[in-house]
Amino acid sequence: MYLKENEQAVHAVIQDRLTRIEQEHEVKILLAIESGSRAWGFASPDSDWDVRFIYVHREPWYFKVHQGRDVIETGIEQHPLGELDINGWELRKSLQLLHKSNPALMEWLQSPLVYRRDEAVMQNYVKHTEVFFKAQACFQHYVSMAITNHKQYLQRDQVRLKKYLYVLRPIFACQWIEQFNTMPPIEFHKLIDTLLPHGVLRDEINQLLAKKMAGGETEEVAPIVRLTQFIESELERLKQKQIHVSELSSQAYKDCDRFLM
Template identity: 50%
Template structure:
């Protein structure tokens, strides 16, 4: 069964996002190397009133890196009625990549890209795969599933989207356990590769259909097959004890950072 998915990006909103990225570059004197959709619109199950969760990676001019005191390494715009825009400086990004940060891995695999420097983005994706540590990713997703289940799915009536906020990390754990490598961002791809129960898939599809036409805050009764599946998976999934071990070649990160900073403005 093919699960529903969609990545609805209103053309007018896309234009607003592109304008905001240009303004960020001018006001902060930075270059945006990559920008993507990181939330439910990237996962493929946005509600009509879902925010646009824009995340980006940027680099400063050389003099920013030659200061004695550390500088702020994030840019965050005030959240308005539908745009949530924030970004990480490149050195911070590479530090997180070195630690196999799963959130960064998701950004780089987002189906919705607003801006990308072709060469630098490809290098970042290659490095991300090199530094992806399976145990760290697994720990991250399993902890997220446990936390969201405890926090949002204990009542008889729940918000529709919270089931998906538990299912998605659980399926990422199953993806990793199956030896498939870095989990994809799109929920439908995760489900297609990790689930075979047709009844469960049908119920998930029904939930997706409801979620994609309901408001972000809409609620409903428990979905029995989904709820039972979540409880079963959380009960049998073991926690990892050695998930902080780093991997990859540090020198490759240093070389990439230096190449981007010292390159010409058009590089």
Template identity: 45%
Template sequence: MKETILNALKKIEEDYQVKILFACESGSRAWGFPSKDSDYDVRFIYVHKTEDYLTIDQIGIGNKRDVIELPINNLLDVSGWDLTKTLKLFRKSNPPLMEWLRSGIVYYQAFSTIDQMRDLSKTIFAPNSCLHHYLNMASNNFREFLQGEEVKIKKYFYVLRPVLASKWIEKYNEFPPLEFPILLNTLLPEGELKNEIQILLKRKMDGDELDLEPKIQVINDFLNEEITRLREYAKTLNLSNQDFTPELDKLFRDTLEEVWNK
């Protein structure tokens, strides 16, 4: 599969006249709970030629898109961000981007930009914005999928993971690991709740059809209580963040020099 992904990335470089800096897995495979039929969610960061940025119409405005997306099929979901879009989101400690940088499944990496971003990410990390992202995700999914007497059992993971990520931020004041098993084993004590989650995790990864089933009350109670509690905790966080624009401007210029002029 990696060869198929690399061929798709190479074709993107040729078709769009860009250089790809990085490509990784971002979905359930990176989160540590893939099903047997899970597709591949490939995300990448790319840079245009220098002259493409030196125009009066900036990339990302009008017809000059700052995203490249391939048609989604049953096996592959491939999309990427231009470096300017990437660095603007990085400046805000954007959680999906922070996850890309920490993905344990890297398909491709070239040049020094991504390593520099990883180093900077420890300083740029903003607990408040990341916490709000994960809590909003957890709240929306909890409200949409887990309210009836029968629920889509597999949707528990799309609430559990952001709740545990939020708990990690609260406990360690750092960006959480992507892998769900690490979050689960680090943050939850042995007991009924953890046992029920582990049973669900095994079923999902074994390929069981996890569709409508009676809700699991101990998990629902935990999620409801933690979302409420963590929202109160989020209100106590300092909302002011340092402006990293000068450092990111330099990284952008250095990348253009490294990619196209060396």
């Protein structure tokens, strides 16, 4: 009960911060969601609140020779209910990133934790995500993420529980792209329920998830042999993998331009 009430209190604080952003920057927030471990489905009780949003300026902003910044960054806020990290991208910038099949943006659009959503705008926006999904770009993003996190965090005598998940999630995202050629789901349980429904390795991951979600963000363990072996084997395989790339039609870009208008 305490945790539920605590989460409701944090959500109220987040709504207040979003309203302040709209007022101070004279923008309208079209979408605001939770990213990071809370959206992935393996948050600890003391996990940060990582809020991301897409916003639009008032019309005069778009008719200036020298346009202003296309991001809003509030900085980290230390709050009694949890650390808040709230940042957003302007609509045009987000569409430019969508053209590039930016995985972070595409994950935002899947987040199960939504604080605000302008349905009239976002229903049309989301239609473009499948069109602009580029398997190779997303695959390479997740491979690089897994390699970097493995190198930085797992090659130690003591490893933070969450760092295993920060390597496993992009590995399974790559496997998803290999098998389905679509954007992987943001929620970790959907990845492993499909790709690893049972078995000894799944049992190890389930235990890891349970410990991580019950413990703190900084809890450490000795290297987990079976997980380490799987990770290192998959990283070697994925580094050699090539994904077929299909060309986008010029009409797809025109449709996206029309949406911005």
